[in-house]
Amino acid sequence: MHKFKNINLIIAVITIFLIIFAIFDYGLFGLSIKKSKTTFFFQNLDTEQITAVAILNSKKENIEINKIEDQWIISVNNYLADQDVIKNLLDTIKNLKSSEIVSKNANNFEKYSLGDNNSVQVKLKVKDEIKAKFYIGTQGPNFNSQFFRIPEENKVFLIEENLSSKFDKTTDDFRDKTIVNINSEEIENVKINNTEVIDLQSISAKLNPLKANGLIDAGDEVLQAETQDLGPFDIEIKLKNKIEPIILHIGAKSQDNNYFVTTNFTDQMYTVSSYIIDQLREIPNQQIEKETLRDS
Numbered sequence: 001m002h003k004f005k006n007i008n009l010i011i012a013v014i015t016i017f018l019i020i021f022a023i024f025d026y027g028l029f030g031l032s033i034k035k036s037k038t039t040f041f042f043q044n045l046d047t048e049q050i051t052a053v054a055i056l057n058s059k060k061e062n063i064e065i066n067k068i069e070d071q072w073i074i075s076v077n078n079y080l081a082d083q084d085v086i087k088n089l090l091d092t093i094k095n096l097k098s099s100e101i102v103s104k105n106a107n108n109f110e111k112y113s114l115g116d117n118n119s120v121q122v123k124l125k126v127k128d129e130i131k132a133k134f135y136i137g138t139q140g141p142n143f144n145s146q147f148f149r150i151p152e153e154n155k156v157f158l159i160e161e162n163l164s165s166k167f168d169k170t171t172d173d174f175r176d177k178t179i180v181n182i183n184s185e186e187i188e189n190v191k192i193n194n195t196e197v198i199d200l201q202s203i204s205a206k207l208n209p210l211k212a213n214g215l216i217d218a219g220d221e222v223l224q225a226e227t228q229d230l231g232p233f234d235i236e237i238k239l240k241n242k243i244e245p246i247i248l249h250i251g252a253k254s255q256d257n258n259y260f261v262t263t264n265f266t267d268q269m270y271t272v273s274s275y276i277i278d279q280l281r282e283i284p285n286q287q288i289e290k291e292t293l294r295d296s
Contacts, residue, residue, distance in 0.1 A: 053065045
């Protein structure tokens with residue numbers, strides 16, 4: 001009899017301990033994530049008026065992107081930002097919402113990587129005035145969820161979106177990697193390795209736009225692949241309204257299986273996926289094969 005009483009006492013003590021722990025962990029909301037009325041954090045934000053986006057990342061680098069004459073420019077070296085990426089970023093912020101409160105205790109900020117020194121902080125400004133600010137913490141229970149909070153509140157929210165994929169980035173991630181962006185109507189002719197392309201529609205899809213995987217700046221280390229590649233070649237694009245053609249110089253292959261690419265209109269060096277370059281290189285050969293089949 002005493003044995004059963006002792007077991008019941010132990011169970012009661014453990015239960016009380018868990019309740020106390022849950023109260024400290026989640027506040028007064030209970031033992032699990034509390035469903036509440038959906039909170040729209042920045043639905044009244046006018047994203048067109050925003051002039052600066054600042055991302056403070058304790059583990060990577062601090063990034064500031066400023067709107068200058070209707071273009072988003074990264075403050076580091078005045079790099080041009082990818083305009084579509086920034087627009088998507090602002091749209092994401094405007095639509096941020098949550099109906100799930102994880103904690104109402106400020107002591108839990110560090111636990112969810114929402115402290116001042118272990119979070120990703122995002123600020124939106126109009127000139128020098130902060131119009132929106134929030135903290136991004138660790139990933140939630142699934143890949144498409146994230147712990148989140150706003151200043152002046154003790155609540156930790158669960159956002160049903162992977163915010164890290166959009167905000168936890170480097171300067172290079174935000175840079176515009178567009179090499180050319182040409183509509184088919186603008187093209188007069190294209191030559192690949194001195195062979196004129198007959199089907200302009202097939203190549204225009206690859207040039208509208210042609211984006212790089214990476215950017216190589218002066219002083220960056222360049223590592224070529226040890227395997228022999230097929231050699232350099234040029235892609236010459238003549239536009240209807242331009243005298244000088246656009247020339248893409250395709251060079252050697254890098255160690256990460258991209259090709260080095262330069263142009264005749266900028267000093268920037270790019271790396272482009274070998275899948276894309278190999279497709280472009282094959283176009284003249286495919287034309288010859290089609291002509292051979294037609295003549296046979």
